[in-house]
Amino acid sequence: xxxxxxxxxxxxxxxxxxxxxxxxxxxxxxxxxxxxxxxxxxxxxxxxxxxxxxxxxxxxxxxxxxxxxxxxxxxxxxxxxxxxxxxxxxxxxxxxxxxxxxxxxxxxxxxxxxxxxxxxxxxxxxxxxxxxxxxxxxxxxxxxxxxxxxxxxxxxxxxxxxxxxxxxxxxxxxxxxxxxxxxxxxxxxxxxxxxxxxxxxxxxxxxxxxxxxxxxxxxxxxxxxxxxxxxxxxxxxxxxxxxxxxxxxxxxxxxxxxxxxxxxxxxxxxxxxxxxxxxxxxxxxxxxxxxxxxxxxxxxxxxxxxxxxxxxxxxxxxxxxxxxxxxxxx
Numbered sequence: 556x557x558x559x560x561x562x563x564x565x566x567x568x569x570x571x572x573x574x575x576x577x578x579x580x581x582x583x584x585x586x587x588x589x590x591x592x593x594x595x596x597x598x599x600x601x602x603x604x605x606x607x608x609x610x611x612x613x614x615x616x617x618x619x620x621x622x623x624x625x626x627x628x629x630x631x632x633x634x635x636x637x638x639x640x641x642x643x644x645x646x647x648x649x650x651x652x653x654x655x656x657x658x659x660x661x662x663x664x665x666x667x668x669x670x671x672x673x674x675x676x677x678x679x680x681x682x683x684x685x686x687x688x689x690x691x692x693x694x695x696x697x698x699x700x701x702x703x704x705x706x707x708x709x710x711x712x713x714x715x716x717x718x719x720x721x722x723x724x725x726x727x728x729x730x731x732x733x734x735x736x737x738x739x740x741x742x743x744x745x746x747x748x749x750x751x752x753x754x755x756x757x758x759x760x761x762x763x764x765x766x767x768x769x770x771x772x773x774x775x776x777x778x779x780x781x782x783x784x785x786x787x788x789x790x791x792x793x794x795x796x797x798x799x800x801x802x803x804x805x806x807x808x809x810x811x812x813x814x815x816x817x818x819x820x821x822x823x824x825x826x827x828x829x830x831x832x833x834x835x836x837x838x839x840x841x842x843x844x845x846x847x848x849x850x851x852x853x854x855x856x857x858x859x860x861x862x863x864x865x866x867x868x869x870x871x872x873x874x875x876x877x878x879x880x881x882x883x884x885x
Contacts, residue, residue, distance in 0.1 A: 582636025
């Protein structure tokens with residue numbers, strides 16, 4: 556069976572090569588690199604591997620990655636080895652202001668879990684198996700990680716990659732009814748802090764956008780992988796932007812305990828029209844998406860209470876009730 560091709564396969568191969576050359580303290584010959592990087596091992600011939608490796612070396616250097624070539628042969632043998640200079644590759648020490656750290660903290664909610672792709676993990680296992688001396692510090696920060704709070708993210712992502720029709724319950728934005736949808740997934744993207752699926756709705760016979768947080772219950776595959784073609788000109792973000800649009804800023808009134816809710820205090824301002832209870836501050840905080848804002852407020856627990864609007868207050872209460880229910884079942 557031939558190896559996968561295309562931009563995703565190339566990116567995965569380059570990532571595996573970077574991992575391989577960062578992992579070791581000594582330069583590796585081409586023959587050893589071919590054993591370690593899965594995609595090189597499946598090359599059709601030595602010539603095909605040489606061409607692929609030369610292209611990849613040029614690509615890494617164009618990306619600014621400090622690929623070093625060294626003579627590793629003995630007295631009677633000239634052989635080149637390759638490694639990535641960790642000192643040049645690493646970022647210098649960076650200092651952040653308090654507000655910048657707050658932004659990074661919020662960003663970390665989006666980039667949270669998952670792990671190295673299978674072939675990358677396989678490459679690391681091969682390095683261990685042949686006793687390559689590991690430079691453990693070099694891999695810190697390179698692991699691609701992506702996390703979401705939506706339970707539907709993983710099965711939806713898998714369906715997009717496999718081009719496999721899925722079925723799921725979907726809660727509408729108006730009446731809140733849960734209807735069954737059968738969809739051919741096209742793409743998955745984040746827009747204004749929420750994850751959306753784009754695809755062809757089979758029941759309605761038209762392209763549609765679905766917010767992942769509104770998917771209820773299990774996502775079930777109902778077709779074979781590769782059962783349809785994604786339009787060649789499809790852009791998930793463009794479709795989401797056109798359908799969802801840029802949300803208008805709104806204002807919420809929240810009551811924050813003294814010393815708590817610092818991110819809300821930075822974005823909002825105190826409301827001076829009425830005195831809050833002792834030990835609390837009344838804040839007016841701008842927001843765009845009710846679900847996203849409710850997630851943020853819920854994270855503060857009892858230290859932040861939503862006064863207005865009722866829509867956000869109900870969303871926060873629903874999340875807190877759900878958390879209590881989960882705790883009771885534990």
